[in-house]
Amino acid sequence: MLVIDNLKASINGKQILKGISLHVKEGEVHAIMGPNGSGKSTLAAILAGREFAAIDGGSVSYFGRNLLDMAPEERSRDGLFLGFQYPIEIPGVSMVNFMKTAINEHRKYRGLEPLSASDFLKLMREKKELVEIDSTLTNRSVNEGFSGGEKKKNEIFQMAMLEPRLAILDETDSGLDIDALRIVANGVNKLKRKDSSVIVITHYQRLLDFIVPDVVHVLYDGRIVKTAGKELALELEEKGYDWIKKEAEKTEESWRVNPQ
Amino acid sequence: MESKPAVKDRYTDLYLNNIASIEKGSSPFMNSFRKEAVERFADMGIPGRTNEAYRYTNLDIWFRHEFNSYFMPGPGDFERAAKFSCEVEDLDVHNLVLLNGFYPSNNGKLRQPGSGITIGSLTENHYGRYAASDTDGLIHLNTAMASDGVFIHVPRGMVPDKPIQIVNLVYSKEDIFNQHRNLIVVEDNAEATIIICDHTLSPSRFLTNAVTEVYVGRNARFSIIRVQNEHNNAAKLTHTFIHQERDSQATSINITLHGGLVRNSTYHYLGGEGASTNSAGLYLTDKTQHVDNYVNVDHAYPNCTSNQLFKGVLDDVATGAFNGRILVRKGAQGTRAYQSNNSILLTDDARMDTKPQLEIFADDVKCSHGATVGQLDENALFYLTSRGIARREARLMLMFGFAHEVIQEIPVEALRERMDTLVMQRLRGELSRCASCMVKCG
Numbered sequence: 001m002l003v004i005d006n007l008k009a010s011i012n013g014k015q016i017l018k019g020i021s022l023h024v025k026e027g028e029v030h031a032i033m034g035p036n037g038s039g040k041s042t043l044a045a046i047l048a049g050r051e052f053a054a055i056d057g058g059s060v061s062y063f064g065r066n067l068l069d070m071a072p073e074e075r076s077r078d079g080l081f082l083g084f085q086y087p088i089e090i091p092g093v094s095m096v097n098f099m100k101t102a103i104n105e106h107r108k109y110r111g112l113e114p115l116s117a118s119d120f121l122k123l124m125r126e127k128k129e130l131v132e133i134d135s136t137l138t139n140r141s142v143n144e145g146f147s148g149g150e151k152k153k154n155e156i157f158q159m160a161m162l163e164p165r166l167a168i169l170d171e172t173d174s175g176l177d178i179d180a181l182r183i184v185a186n187g188v189n190k191l192k193r194k195d196s197s198v199i200v201i202t203h204y205q206r207l208l209d210f211i212v213p214d215v216v217h218v219l220y221d222g223r224i225v226k227t228a229g230k231e232l233a234l235e236l237e238e239k240g241y242d243w244i245k246k247e248a249e250k251t252e253e254s255w256r257v258n259p260q
Numbered sequence: 261m262e263s264k265p266a267v268k269d270r271y272t273d274l275y276l277n278n279i280a281s282i283e284k285g286s287s288p289f290m291n292s293f294r295k296e297a298v299e300r301f302a303d304m305g306i307p308g309r310t311n312e313a314y315r316y317t318n319l320d321i322w323f324r325h326e327f328n329s330y331f332m333p334g335p336g337d338f339e340r341a342a343k344f345s346c347e348v349e350d351l352d353v354h355n356l357v358l359l360n361g362f363y364p365s366n367n368g369k370l371r372q373p374g375s376g377i378t379i380g381s382l383t384e385n386h387y388g389r390y391a392a393s394d395t396d397g398l399i400h401l402n403t404a405m406a407s408d409g410v411f412i413h414v415p416r417g418m419v420p421d422k423p424i425q426i427v428n429l430v431y432s433k434e435d436i437f438n439q440h441r442n443l444i445v446v447e448d449n450a451e452a453t454i455i456i457c458d459h460t461l462s463p464s465r466f467l468t469n470a471v472t473e474v475y476v477g478r479n480a481r482f483s484i485i486r487v488q489n490e491h492n493n494a495a496k497l498t499h500t501f502i503h504q505e506r507d508s509q510a511t512s513i514n515i516t517l518h519g520g521l522v523r524n525s526t527y528h529y530l531g532g533e534g535a536s537t538n539s540a541g542l543y544l545t546d547k548t549q550h551v552d553n554y555v556n557v558d559h560a561y562p563n564c565t566s567n568q569l570f571k572g573v574l575d576d577v578a579t580g581a582f583n584g585r586i587l588v589r590k591g592a593q594g595t596r597a598y599q600s601n602n603s604i605l606l607t608d609d610a611r612m613d614t615k616p617q618l619e620i621f622a623d624d625v626k627c628s629h630g631a632t633v634g635q636l637d638e639n640a641l642f643y644l645t646s647r648g649i650a651r652r653e654a655r656l657m658l659m660f661g662f663a664h665e666v667i668q669e670i671p672v673e674a675l676r677e678r679m680d681t682l683v684m685q686r687l688r689g690e691l692s693r694c695a696s697c698m699v700k701c702g
Contacts, residue, residue, distance in 0.1 A: 048646050076648035088643040092661025101657065102647040109648070141661070142643075158647060 001026050001197055002047075002067075002166060007058035009046055016042045016053060018222035024166065024197050031200045031208055031233060034219035035241045040201045041085055043219070044170040048082035049075050062166070076102075077109040079165030079196075083155040083172045090142040095154075098142050099124065099161055106162060127160040131187040149180040156187040163191070168199045173207035185210030205237035220248045267323050268305040268397075272298060274437075275404055286407035290441075293388045297403035304397030313395060316581035316613040317523055317552040322467050322495045327437035337431060351674055353425040353455065354379065360430055361440025361470070362408045377420050378413040386445050390473045390501040390529070399499050402439045402471040409441035409470075412454065416447040416477070423453035423672055430468060430494065431461035439469045444484075448477035448505070453672055458488040458496055458519075466494040473501050476508040478532065483511040483671050487679070488519050492547065495521040506532025506561070513669055514541040515679060516551050517686045525554040528566060530592075536565040542666040543572035543580055544686050545610075552581040555599075559587060559622075563594040570601045571666050573659050573687075574610035584629070585617040592622045599629040604636060604662060659687050 002024040009017040016039045024030055034040050046053055047060065049072030060067040067075065090098075103123070104114040115123065128135060133153045143151050152172055159167055169188065173181055188198060188211055200211055208216075208230065216232040217224045220241070225248040226232065236244070275282075275298050283291045306323050307314040337359055356363070356379060393399045410426055430438065446452045460466055476482040482502070490496055496519055502510050514524045528537045543551040557566045568584050582601045603612040616629040636658050644654035663683050670676040 048642075050642050050646075071651070072642060072645040073648050073650050073654075076646055082646055084643065088637075088640050090637075090640045090643065090658065090661060092664040093644075093657050097657070098644070098647070098649075101649050101653065102644075105648045105650065105653070162647065 001063060003059075003061045005059050005061075007043075007046070007060060008056040009042065009053040010056055011042070011053045015056070016222055017046075019058065020219075020222070020224055021058075022217065022224065024199065026195045026197060028215065029192075029198045029200065029211060029213045031202060031211075031213035031216045031230075032219055032224075033202060033205075033216060033233065033236055035245070036203065038219045039222045040219050041170055044082060044085075044168050044199075044201055047075075047168055048072060048080065073105070076162070076164075077106050081159050081162055081164035081167045083152075083159060083167065083169040085171040085174065087143045087146075087151040087155055089144045089146075091144050093142050095138040095140060095142055096124070099138075099158065102158075103161060123161065127157060130160050130190060131157045132183045133157050148175040149177065152176055152184055153180065153187075156184050156191075160187060160191055164196065166197050166199070167191075168201065170201045171203060172200070173202055173204065181207060182210060205233045208233045218244050220244055223248070267320065268302070271306070271323070271401060272302050275301075278405075282405055282407045289387060290407070294404045297400040298405075301397045301400040301404055304395070304400065306401075307396055307398065311395060313525075313554055313583060314523075314552075315583075315615075316579070317521070317550065319495075319497075319521075319523075322521060325435065325465060325467070327465070327467060328432075328434040351423070351425065351455070351672075351678060353423045354420070355425045355427065356410060357427045357429060358410060358440065360432065360436065360438045361406065361428070361468070363410055376415040376418050377424075379410065379424065386473065386475050387443050388473075390475065390503040390527075391471050391499065392501075393499075396499070396525070398469050398497060399471055402441060402469050402499070406439040406441040406471065409443070411442070412444045412452065414446045414450040414452045417449040418447075419451040420453075423455055423675070425455040425457065427457045427459065428470075429459050429461050430466045430490070432464055432466070433462060435465040437467045437469075439471075441470070442472040444472065444474045444482075446474070446476050446480045446482045449479050450477065451481045453483045454485070455672075455675060456484065456486045458486065458490055458498075460490040460494045463491060463493060466490070467497075468495070469497045469499075471499045471501070474503065474510075476502060476504045476510050478505040479507040480505070481509045483513075485511075485513045485515070485670055485672070485675065486524070487515045487517065487682075488522055489517045490519040490522075492518075492520040492549065494519060495523075497523045497525075499525045499527070501527045501529070502537070503529045504531055504535040504537060507534040508532070509536050509538075511538040511669065511671060512540070513666070514543075514553060515666070515683075516541070516543040516545070517682065518544075519549060519551065521550045523552045523554070526556070528555070528557045530557070530559050530561060530564040530566065533561045533563050535561070537567070538669060539566070539568045539570075540666050540669045541570040541572075541582075542663055542683070543570075543574075544663065544683065545572065545578035545580060546575035548577055550579045550581075553583070555582075555584045557584075557586050557597060558589070559592040559595045559597060560589050562592055564592065565596045566598070568599040568601075569666060569669065571603065571662060572612070573604045573606065573662065574612055575606040577607070577609045577611075579610070580612045582612075582614045582631070583617065584615070586619070586627060586629070588618075588620040588622050588625050588627070590621040593624040595622060595624075596626045598627070601631045602662075603633045604659065605633060606636070656684070656687050660684055663687075 004022040007020045213230050218226040512526050516522050541553045570582050584599045586597045588595045601614045612633045614631040641654050667679045
């Protein structure tokens with residue numbers, strides 16, 4: 001489904017991603033962990049199509065297409081979803097109008113008629129229940145005045161509405177109390193299908209108690225320095241990131257001394 | 261403070277050459293103001309760029325143009341005007357149509373649509389009391405020469421069953437300069453909602469200089485919503501004076517959808533304790549259009565509240581200006597006065613000048629002002645597109661959301677909804693033609 005090959009990217013001349021390779025197959029849950037500043041959010045944003053980093057090399061293929069050539073809206077219509085770490089407040093744009101426009105753009109792309117008002121409202125109601133989101137929130141402007149937890153739930157609500165093939169959740173757990181965390185994770189698990197995949201980006205292990213990954217990657221200083229099964233997350237929780245850093249620096253050093 | 265003498269003289273000459281016919285078509289009461297007004301105009305002239313309140317708006321090229329006389333339209337013209345239906349036609353209102361500033365049933369013929377309300381041509385009482393200015397000669401030019409307009413009177417304690425709509429049409433095969441005058445009197449404990457729609461019906465060049473005086477009695481409620489949709493070859497100068505007595509509430513909203521040059525001056529006088537006023541505006545401009553909103557809020561008594569909210573989106577090489585003055589007089593303790601002006605520039609060549617002006621002579625006062633000029637928020641655009649919404653549509657949604665905040669201030673729900681639709685159409689570029697208008701705007 002998603003093949004990232006040796007992706008390099010920089011922001012304002014500073015290299016942030018230094019050659020990332022990642023292969024996500026249908027049905028898999030990947031976790032990308034790593035300390036702050038390691039490039040996790042940059043990777044997520046590049047995959048969703050935010051134009052702020054320069055791509056210096058490598059490729060990203062999504063169902064065989066060159067993902068980097070696609071506009072953000074095309075990526076979304078083709079089933080890619082980014083759950084934002086910091087969802088944006090948009091005063092004056094109502095949640096209802098926002099979701100209706102998005103859903104109908106997706107339908108148009110698939111050659112379907114727009115949803116009728118009543119079908120749309122029914123769909124909204126259904127999905128709201130799924131993510132246990134306060135009913136009044138959808139009557140407001142997008143994220144405006146939402147609490148941190150409400151914003152994150154709203155991301156999962158949008159995910160539920162759009163039913164993506166590949167969801168990238170960027171630190172969806174940050175700032176959530178344990179109850180909200182459980183609701184968010186339940187939402188993600190309920191939405192999971194056999195042919196859909198999830199990339200969970202997180203700093204902490206605790207979300208992975210609820211969303212169990214098949215593969216865990218550790219991103220450090222723009223590189224994936226370790227890939228293993230779900231036990232790696234527990235190890236990181238126990239030992240912190242320092243040992244990873246040391247290990248990575250050692251590799252870096254030996255690479256410098258003996259370049260291939 | 262003045263433009264070159266030649267231009268000013270042209271308008272004093274216009275007065276001298278036509279005063280006989282102006283007076284003939286008007287009421288003796290209105291006529292009693294003319295001589296002094298033309299003298300004051302002769303002193304002050306047409307405001308130039310050195311006049312602080314007109315710093316960003318160049319009227320000179322408009323007043324230099326050779327316009328034909330603007331007097332009384334013929335009966336055929338009125339018939340044509342009667343056929344006009346405007347964008348807010350489906351609104352349930354008492355509807356009035358003015359053509360080039362003239363009320364079709366001229367000379368004191370009044371309509372009385374129930375509840376003791378009177379609507380008709382201009383007459384007496386309150387006339388000429390509130391439209392005063394020591395800096396703007398155009399107001400005096402209007403007093404000197406305007407011969408008709410609308411008079412609305414809502415007696416004490418009366419609440420009209422529906423809003424009153426004034427459709428201001430400008431139609432002529434020749435380039436015309438027209439001036440009209442409205443007087444609205446809302447007595448104590450009464451209510452009135454007035455909708456004014458400004459339209460051009462033919463592609464000739466037009467210059468309109470309109471003055472509206474409003475008296476809002478004690479504990480009365482008043483709203484005036486002005487919707488402007490004129491073509492690129494039209495200049496509209498409006499001057500609205502709202503005089504409020506104690507505990508009254510007033511709302512003024514200018515929605516400029518289109519216009520070559522638009523200048524709206526709104527003067528709010530809070531003339532009694534506990535009065536509150538709300539002044540808002542929305543301007544959506546493109547090509548070479550210019551929209552200038554001037555607001556003057558005068559807090560003369562204690563414990564009054566005022567709120568100014570002006571927002572706009574400027575495209576292409578359009579220009580805009582906002583000048584918001586808050587005056588808190590000595591003794592006006594407990595004043596709360598707020599002002600906000602936010603503009604979005606869609607291109608590097610669009611330009612917005614914004615100038616807050618606070619003059620505070622009392623000490624127990626809460627005042628704030630803020631102005632922003634910026635672009636559409638890239639983060640918000642990305643958020644919308646990341647959900648599958650095309651970039652063009654996402655831009656429209658953001659612009660609409662931005663504009664909606666002003667539309668929300670409209671107190672009539674049906675009009676609010678209609679305005680939402682109109683603004684969306686305007687942003688989509690679909691409002692080049694009004695419902696039954698033969699002029700292509702833009």
